[in-house]
Amino acid sequence: MSVSFADVEAAAARIAGHAVVTPLLESPALSERIGARVLLKLETLQRVGAFKFRGAYNRLAQLTPDEKTRGVVAFSSGNHAQGVALAARLLGMPALIVMPADAPAIKVAATRGYGAEIRLYDRLTESREAIAAEIAKERSAVVVPAFDDPHIIAGQGTVGLEMVRQAEALGARLDSVTVPLSGGGLISGVATAVKALSPRTAVIGVEPAAFDDTLQSLQKGERVTIKPTGRSLCDALESPFPGEITFPIMLKTVADVALVTDAEVAEAMRYAFATLKLVVEPGGAAGLAALLAGKVKRFGDGAMGVILSGGNVDRELFAQAIRGEI
Amino acid sequence: MSVSFADVEAAAARIAGHAVVTPLLESPALSERIGARVLLKLETLQRVGAFKFRGAYNRLAQLTPDEKTRGVVAFSSGNHAQGVALAARLLGMPALIVMPADAPAIKVAATRGYGAEIRLYDRLTESREAIAAEIAKERSAVVVPAFDDPHIIAGQGTVGLEMVRQAEALGARLDSVTVPLSGGGLISGVATAVKALSPRTAVIGVEPAAFDDTLQSLQKGERVTIKPTGRSLCDALESPFPGEITFPIMLKTVADVALVTDAEVAEAMRYAFATLKLVVEPGGAAGLAALLAGKVKRFGDGAMGVILSGGNVDRELFAQAIRGEI
Numbered sequence: 238m239s240v241s242f243a244d245v246e247a248a249a250a251r252i253a254g255h256a257v258v259t260p261l262l263e264s265p266a267l268s269e270r271i272g273a274r275v276l277l278k279l280e281t282l283q284r285v286g287a288f289k290f291r292g293a294y295n296r297l298a299q300l301t302p303d304e305k306t307r308g309v310v311a312f313s314s315g316n317h318a319q320g321v322a323l324a325a326r327l328l329g330m331p332a333l334i335v336m337p338a339d340a341p342a343i344k345v346a347a348t349r350g351y352g353a354e355i356r357l358y359d360r361l362t363e364s365r366e367a368i369a370a371e372i373a374k375e376r377s378a379v380v381v382p383a384f385d386d387p388h389i390i391a392g393q394g395t396v397g398l399e400m401v402r403q404a405e406a407l408g409a410r411l412d413s414v415t416v417p418l419s420g421g422g423l424i425s426g427v428a429t430a431v432k433a434l435s436p437r438t439a440v441i442g443v444e445p446a447a448f449d450d451t452l453q454s455l456q457k458g459e460r461v462t463i464k465p466t467g468r469s470l471c472d473a474l475e476s477p478f479p480g481e482i483t484f485p486i487m488l489k490t491v492a493d494v495a496l497v498t499d500a501e502v503a504e505a506m507r508y509a510f511a512t513l514k515l516v517v518e519p520g521g522a523a524g525l526a527a528l529l530a531g532k533v534k535r536f537g538d539g540a541m542g543v544i545l546s547g548g549n550v551d552r553e554l555f556a557q558a559i560r561g562e563i
Numbered sequence: 564m565s566v567s568f569a570d571v572e573a574a575a576a577r578i579a580g581h582a583v584v585t586p587l588l589e590s591p592a593l594s595e596r597i598g599a600r601v602l603l604k605l606e607t608l609q610r611v612g613a614f615k616f617r618g619a620y621n622r623l624a625q626l627t628p629d630e631k632t633r634g635v636v637a638f639s640s641g642n643h644a645q646g647v648a649l650a651a652r653l654l655g656m657p658a659l660i661v662m663p664a665d666a667p668a669i670k671v672a673a674t675r676g677y678g679a680e681i682r683l684y685d686r687l688t689e690s691r692e693a694i695a696a697e698i699a700k701e702r703s704a705v706v707v708p709a710f711d712d713p714h715i716i717a718g719q720g721t722v723g724l725e726m727v728r729q730a731e732a733l734g735a736r737l738d739s740v741t742v743p744l745s746g747g748g749l750i751s752g753v754a755t756a757v758k759a760l761s762p763r764t765a766v767i768g769v770e771p772a773a774f775d776d777t778l779q780s781l782q783k784g785e786r787v788t789i790k791p792t793g794r795s796l797c798d799a800l801e802s803p804f805p806g807e808i809t810f811p812i813m814l815k816t817v818a819d820v821a822l823v824t825d826a827e828v829a830e831a832m833r834y835a836f837a838t839l840k841l842v843v844e845p846g847g848a849a850g851l852a853a854l855l856a857g858k859v860k861r862f863g864d865g866a867m868g869v870i871l872s873g874g875n876v877d878r879e880l881f882a883q884a885i886r887g888e889i
Contacts, residue, residue, distance in 0.1 A: 257588075257589065257590075257591065260586035260588065260605075262583075262586065262608060263583065264583075264608070265583065265610055266610070279586075281840040282588060282590070282839070282840060282841075284591055284592070286838075286840050343837065510842055510878070510881070511669065511878070512612075513608070514607040514608060514612050514841065514842040514843075514874030514875075515608075515840065515841065515842060516836055516840040516841060516842060517840075548840030549840075552836070552837070552885040552886055553886075555836070555882075555885065556881075556882035556885065556886060559878040559881065559882065560878055560879075560882060
């Protein structure tokens with residue numbers, strides 16, 4: 238079960254008119270600081286404030302009429318939850334989302350705001366997979382995975398499709414595309430599109446240093462599950478293992494993985510606020526953090542693409558970040 | 564001395580490759596809330612974080628070699644200061660900026676960061692015009708006005724030129740363009756472009772309620788100077804009178820002026836943070852504030868364009884705004 242470029246193209250057609258074609262922005266100040274032309278893909282400006290809407294809509298749009306009637310179940314700490322909730326509302330089907338009780342309040346409130354039913358669980362004592370499976374069984378509902386699903390991956394891949402075409406329109410040659418990395422849904426979709434359209438563009442992942450499961454897995458050539466020793470500031474990037482479907486794609490396509498610390502991520506959020514005038518959540522800023530910290534390898538003297546993947550951050554955390562308290 | 568559409572087109576050619584062609588963004592969440600297609604022109608993502616770079620660059624690029632050697636002087640509470648400072652650096656000329664001692668720290672620091680010399684003055688006891696004139700005389704430098712200058716107006720007009728073309732590319736019919744309003748530089752430039760390209764599009768200004776000089780002037784048919792009774796949250800919109808050059812243009816082209824309170828502006832900043840994921844300064848959010856408060860008149864059932872004109876806001880003020888403390 239893999240994902241082809243044709244799947245990404247079909248996803249693009251399916252989400253057209255529903256998802257936002259987000260801007261690919263050049264900030265001269267950032268390009269000057271880095272010493273290369275930097276092009277930022279602003280998925281913070283996507284519906285629900287993150288790229289997750291693309292994959293969720295692409296998945297839900299392909300359910301059968303019967304499945305649509307019974308609805309969907311998903312588990313997610315936040316952005317996937319919102320993506321599924323909004324896609325379900327737009328496509329007229331019920332959605333129940335299993336969310337950790339300590340998920341960012343803004344993400345829980347927004348998910349509820351899109352009309353989804355919420356079931357909170359305790360991250361330490363309960364299994365979200367078990368809860369979701371049980372509810373799905375009761376309702377004969379379809380479980381929508383956060384990343385390990387070919388339709389989800391193809392949907393996220395439309396970010397890469399747009400980037401390559403927008404870069405072309407700007408007359409830029411993309412040497413690399415840098416992508417925040419958790420379970421691998423975004424990067425494997427993006428890589429599928431980028432490698433098809435621009436084979437010489439390097440695809441680079443960025444993980445929190447405390448969640449380096451994908452780096453370890455790629456080095457070992459097989460999926461490694463890590464035992465997290467704590468939380469990351471990047472609440473959206475805490476997957477302890479790469480996906481079963483995403484991993485082989487990453488193994489074939491990912492040129493490098495950079496690791497970032499919480500301090501580097503907070504610095505990137507401050508930079509985005511003060512210089513770029515953008516609200517970026519911690520996980521969404523991981524790629525920018527690696528870039529600013531000099532951790533993104535150069536693959537030529539052309540343009541460096543970076544995905545800002547989400548902007549859903551609680552106001553208290555954001556206030557702390559811009560004040561330098563993190 | 565007026566400004567023609569040809570002047571705006573010439574300015575567009577002059578700033579091409581130097582200014583950012585900022586995105587015209589549709590937020591489905593905002594459009595749904597307003598009940599109309601809303602298109603946001605993100606001048607927050609412009610160089611120096613505000614539209615002011617456009618006019619400043621257009622003005623400075625037209626100085627003679629002799630004038631360039633002697634440099635420029637400007638007075639400004641912030642965004643014009645940064646625009647002139649950066650344009651001067653890019654064009655290789657010295658710049659001195661007269662700024663009030665109580666200007667937002669982020670604006671003073673950024674202006675200095677672009678290499679300009681700064682002269683702070685006391686807003687209550689000193690005249691910035693007199694200080695600037697004296698320095699300009701000493702140095703034989705050119706004074707660059709913030710808004711009452713045809714080249715500045717033509718430069719700001721490129722925002723309107725881009726908006727009309729970007730809206731066309733999106734297949735949208737612009738019923739109106741809503742613009743934050745202080746001395747009138749932005750709105751008169753934008754109106755010059757918009758009325759030439761799309762005569763049926765209404766141009767709407769938004770002033771702080773405490774600085775309603777332009778509304779009063781337009782109602783009276785002549786320039787009125789108000790006596791401000793206090794400050795506005797919108798530090799960028801505190802001009803007590805419309806410009807000599809901008810006023811006749813506004814008289815001919817502006818369909819309506821809405822007034823917004825500080826509370827409405829703070830609410831718009833919160834909305835921009837939480838829903839749009841954009842950092843907008845108070846003055847830059849005035850148009851959005853009027854829209855959210857239901858104060859922007861409808862001129863049809865097509866699209867409503869709104870300019871977010873700047874994003875230079877101190878972190879403390881921003882933290883207060885998003886926490887609901889303003």
